[in-house]
Each structure stands twice: as C-alpha cells, then as structure tokens.
Amino acid sequence: MKTFFSIASVAVATFLTFSAPHALAQVPAKAAMCTGCHGENGNSSMPNTPSLAGQNARYIYMQLRDFQEGRRHNDMMSPMTAGLSKADMQELANYFSEQKLTNKRFKADPVKVKKGIDKADETLCAMCHLGEFKGQNEIPKVAGQNFDYVVKTLKDFKAKDRNNDAGNMTSVASTLSEEDIENLAHYIASLN
Numbered sequence: 001m002k003t004f005f006s007i008a009s010v011a012v013a014t015f016l017t018f019s020a021p022h023a024l025a026q027v028p029a030k031a032a033m034c035t036g037c038h039g040e041n042g043n044s045s046m047p048n049t050p051s052l053a054g055q056n057a058r059y060i061y062m063q064l065r066d067f068q069e070g071r072r073h074n075d076m077m078s079p080m081t082a083g084l085s086k087a088d089m090q091e092l093a094n095y096f097s098e099q100k101l102t103n104k105r106f107k108a109d110p111v112k113v114k115k116g117i118d119k120a121d122e123t124l125c126a127m128c129h130l131g132e133f134k135g136q137n138e139i140p141k142v143a144g145q146n147f148d149y150v151v152k153t154l155k156d157f158k159a160k161d162r163n164n165d166a167g168n169m170t171s172v173a174s175t176l177s178e179e180d181i182e183n184l185a186h187y188i189a190s191l192n
C-alpha cells in the first residue's frame with residue numbers, strides 16, 4: 001500500500017511537472033518562513049546563514065530538533081523551531097535535501113584552497129565527511145556551503161559555543177588555528 005502511494009505520488013508529481021512547468025510540486029507550507037533567511041529553495045545569500053539545499057535530510061532534521069530542545073542555540077534560528085512538530089521537521093528536511101545547491105558567488109583564493117586541502121588531508125576530515133565534504137546521514141555535507149558561515153561555525157565549535165556534536169567537531173576544531181579555518185573555508189566554499 002505504501003509503495004502504491006509513493007508510486008502514485010511520483011506519478012502525480014511528474015504529471016504536475018509536465019502539465020504546469022511553473023508549479024513547484026509539494027513545497028511544505030512552512031518552508032515559506034525559512035526561505036526568508038535561507039534563500040529561495042534553500043540557497044542562502046545571507047553570509048552567516050547556511051544553505052540548506054542538498055543538505056542531508058537526517059542532518060537537517062537533527063539540527064532542527066537540537067535547536068528546538070536547546071542543545072544548539074542561535075538568536076535568529078532557535079525561535080523558528082518553536083511551533084514545529086516532528087512531522088513538520090521531517091517534511092522540511094526532506095524538501096530542502098531534495099533541492100539543488102546552486103549558490104556559487106564565492107571567489108576562492110587558489111593558494112588558500114591548496115592550504116585548505118592539505119589541512120583537510122592532515123586532519124582526516126574525510127574520515128567522517130567523506131571525500132570533498134559530501135557528507136553522509138547525520139554528518140553534514142559542507143561542500144559549497146557559504147564561506148562566512150563555515151568560518152563562523154568552525155570558530156563556534158572551537159570556542160565550544162556550538163557543542164551539540166557529541167564532541168566530534170569541538171575536538172577537531174580545537175586543533176585548528178584561525179588561519180587553518182580561513183584556508184579550510186576557502187577550500188570548502190569552492191567545492192560543489
């Protein structure tokens with residue numbers, strides 16, 4: 001029955017796409033309040049606001065839950081989770097994970113990118129984030145993420161202001177200098 005419904009909804013979505021090219025299939029009603037900051041389809045152009053497009057659904061869901069339950073805090077973001085049910089969070093996570101990351105405004109410095117690659121190899125970032133920061137399950141994709149946000153969040157981990165990571169990132173970030181963070185962010189923001 002479940003399979004029947006998903007096949008049926010894919011068929012309906014396909015039908016809608018073909019019959020009405022401008023209609024977006026199944027945008028959750030609550031996504032409208034997210035795109036004001038996270039950008040159209042989750043492609044953010046606000047410096048300290050991460051893009052959500054193409055992010056792992058599992059990671060998005062877990063961050064929303066952490067913000068709601070106070071394990072992660074941000075003055076702009078935390079209040080946004082107040083009225084969300086578990087089903088809302090799952091629906092939003094699925095929606096944003098299916099969007100395409102298209103935001104490519106950052107002009108990386110090739111010398112810093114090279115240093116960032118060396119630091120990433122030395123620190124074994126790929127052990128968790130996989131090659132080129134593609135991410136997996138609850139480990140976020142960071143490839144192509146906003147430069148300023150990557151710098152900010154690595155500094156937050158280093159200062160332990162962000163500590164909802166079960167120690168994985170706070171311990172990695174404690175080994176990074178400000179310069180390492182800058183170089184890593186040039187590398188990460190230049191990826192797809």
Ligand code: HEC
Pocket residue numbers: 030031033034035036037038048049050051052059060061063064073074076077080081092140152153
């Ligand atoms: C007023 C602006 C604003 C609105 C509206 C907003 N957010 Fe955010 N969001 C932020 C900021 C800023 C951050 C980064 C927080 C930090 O630095 O820790 C963030 C972080 C996040 C993260 C963590 C992403 C990551 O890479 O770790 C998720 C997931 C998220 N928001 C989802 C949503 C969803 C879903 C909505 C709509 C229900 C929403 N946001 C609405 C500003 C906003």
Ligand code: HEC
Pocket residue numbers: 050119120123124125126127128129138139140141142145150153154164165168169172184
């Ligand atoms: C031991 C596993 C592990 C290693 C090694 C690791 N990470 Fe992470 N990283 C994680 C996990 C898990 C999270 C998500 C934490 C959370 O739930 O808040 C994360 C989150 C991040 C984020 C925040 C992404 C976002 O959208 O907010 C950045 C940036 C990041 N890692 C960069 C790096 C870099 C750069 C390195 C290497 C210098 C690295 N990580 C090494 C496990 C790891």
